[in-house]
Amino acid sequence: MAEAEESRAGGAAKPLFAGLSDVSISEDIPVEGEITVPVGSHSPDEDYSTLDEPVKDTIMRDLKAVGKKFVHVMYPKKSSALLRDWDLWGPLVLCVSLALMLQGGSADSKEDGGPQFAEVFVIIWFGAVVITLNSKLLGGTISFFQSLCVLGYCVLPLTVAMLVCRLVLLASSGTVSFIVRLVVVMAMFGWSTLASTAFLADSQPPNRKALVVYPIFLFYFIISWMILTFTPQ
Amino acid sequence: MSVSVTSGSRLGFPEPHSEARSGAERPGPVPPQPRGMMSGPGGAAGAGGGARSGAGAEWGGFEDNLQGGGSAVIDMENMDDTSGSSFEDMGEMHQRMKEEEEDVDAEAAAVDEEDGEFLGMKGFKGQLGRQVADQMWQAGKRQASKAFSLYANIDILRPYFDVEPIQVRNRLLESMIPMKMINFPQKIAGELYGPLMLVFTLVAILLHGMKTSDTIIREGTLMGTAIGTCFGYWLGVSSFIYFLAYLCNAQITMVQMLSLLGYGLFGHCITLFVTYNIHFHSLFYIFWLVIGGLSTLRMIAVLVSRTVGHTQRLILCGTLAALHMLFLLYLHFAYHKVVEGILDTLEGPNVPPFQRVARDIPVVASAVLNTTAKAIALTL
Numbered sequence: 001m002a003e004a005e006e007s008r009a010g011g012a013a014k015p016l017f018a019g020l021s022d023v024s025i026s027e028d029i030p031v032e033g034e035i036t037v038p039v040g041s042h043s044p045d046e047d048y049s050t051l052d053e054p055v056k057d058t059i060m061r062d063l064k065a066v067g068k069k070f071v072h073v074m075y076p077k078k079s080s081a082l083l084r085d086w087d088l089w090g091p092l093v094l095c096v097s098l099a100l101m102l103q104g105g106s107a108d109s110k111e112d113g114g115p116q117f118a119e120v121f122v123i124i125w126f127g128a129v130v131i132t133l134n135s136k137l138l139g140g141t142i143s144f145f146q147s148l149c150v151l152g153y154c155v156l157p158l159t160v161a162m163l164v165c166r167l168v169l170l171a172s173s174g175t176v177s178f179i180v181r182l183v184v185v186m187a188m189f190g191w192s193t194l195a196s197t198a199f200l201a202d203s204q205p206p207n208r209k210a211l212v213v214y215p216i217f218l219f220y221f222i223i224s225w226m227i228l229t230f231t232p233q
Numbered sequence: 234m235s236v237s238v239t240s241g242s243r244l245g246f247p248e249p250h251s252e253a254r255s256g257a258e259r260p261g262p263v264p265p266q267p268r269g270m271m272s273g274p275g276g277a278a279g280a281g282g283g284a285r286s287g288a289g290a291e292w293g294g295f296e297d298n299l300q301g302g303g304s305a306v307i308d309m310e311n312m313d314d315t316s317g318s319s320f321e322d323m324g325e326m327h328q329r330m331k332e333e334e335e336d337v338d339a340e341a342a343a344v345d346e347e348d349g350e351f352l353g354m355k356g357f358k359g360q361l362g363r364q365v366a367d368q369m370w371q372a373g374k375r376q377a378s379k380a381f382s383l384y385a386n387i388d389i390l391r392p393y394f395d396v397e398p399i400q401v402r403n404r405l406l407e408s409m410i411p412m413k414m415i416n417f418p419q420k421i422a423g424e425l426y427g428p429l430m431l432v433f434t435l436v437a438i439l440l441h442g443m444k445t446s447d448t449i450i451r452e453g454t455l456m457g458t459a460i461g462t463c464f465g466y467w468l469g470v471s472s473f474i475y476f477l478a479y480l481c482n483a484q485i486t487m488v489q490m491l492s493l494l495g496y497g498l499f500g501h502c503i504t505l506f507v508t509y510n511i512h513f514h515s516l517f518y519i520f521w522l523v524i525g526g527l528s529t530l531r532m533i534a535v536l537v538s539r540t541v542g543h544t545q546r547l548i549l550c551g552t553l554a555a556l557h558m559l560f561l562l563y564l565h566f567a568y569h570k571v572v573e574g575i576l577d578t579l580e581g582p583n584v585p586p587f588q589r590v591a592r593d594i595p596v597v598a599s600a601v602l603n604t605t606a607k608a609i610a611l612t613l
Contacts, residue, residue: 028359
């Protein structure tokens, strides 16, 4: 900085920075001090190191972030919190709990308990990856992990439906319970699809929204079908 | 004219156009060649001179506009930043360092002598900082090029997904309508979105059918079987028919074949969706003949229009028709309750009435083939 001042004052006769192409890195002036870059979108509590805080604070902060996203999914307003600070904790928890609840429900032999868990896991993640790739290839502006985050979080209504179905099946397992389960699962399926569409469809060109919504519809349809046909043994 | 040559050649582009426009008597396809010949030597000389004079002029323009005398605001972008903190500066510094390397060495040596005495590391700090920044620049460049090549792979598929919903709907409907025009090659849209979505829909329908028929698969998963069957058919039969088309000299590319067969699965989806829910045997056979037949006829017409010679047409279309119709038959009978009924009636009193046999996949395939043959023999 000092030398620039000098060169400007001394070189008033010649045009400023005319000799810049000749000047290379001449003197090594140590740069000291603190450089804080004012970034508007970050929260103000990030300018101290988070390494010294108690572990409870760290965990609670992450849990609160996950919980806030759950609330966003249940009441899908057009906020960008879900998209901006993506994380995959919530989808992992939902996926594992759904897979655990769906386990061991289809066959009478013990061997089918294992593949059931892996099946649900693979369907959810593989399906989410395919939908994300599809939306990117159709010209979407959303990033890969943001899309995975949204699709994973929107499995929440279906997990709630699974809980309700399990409870209903504990009570009775006749036609009435089937109708109740059908209604609940269909409602939650609609909710999931609408929630994820509300977040994802904005990132697409407007005339192609239908092309992006259809795979999401298929994806949640398959998960709903697995929930509906679940019968405990 | 000379003025336009100099200013245009710096950018490289406007000059050829002005040349081509001035020589308007040249016919359409010819301009690229004379344009190249004429602008080559002129452009190179002009570009060299223009670049150098332009660089001086541009630098002068910057100084005049941005740094007024006595202004307290310093534009860091134009300053010679020794800390090397930004990558763009590192890139520029690379170029400048290559040009005046002697100056750097002389000045660095002088600095080391001056400052090395009373503040030991000061001289080193600048060079160390520069080296670290240099390495960071290289690493960043490597990572960026790796990431770019990863994304470039996705971009290879992008043109095949460039569709509108209206187009997809039209193509779905057209896949059921055979066109009689077999003297001119019929147009096939090389698009992959529709076929991919149809394959996934078929997977979903198969899952639905397997669940309602309580299919038990021991060494695999329901989902894995459905995905494997549908994708295997789409990719495998497409490749096989493409290979046959290559042997029979048919004019069709791989993407077009994938697209054609994918849209042909639309008939399968409709048939299976209806007959998995309404379990009438005769209804299935009617659907099989009518809807399966229509989509097969459409594919056959397209292939015939693109093949020359009777034998080749026969081979290609016969194979495709057989595979397509038999696949629909297989899907219906392999994953449907009806299998148990037929097995019971055919095996007679040997099989106890309420036994549900857990089936492995290879066993299923052979059982289904037997069943299918017997069913066809029964109905004929």
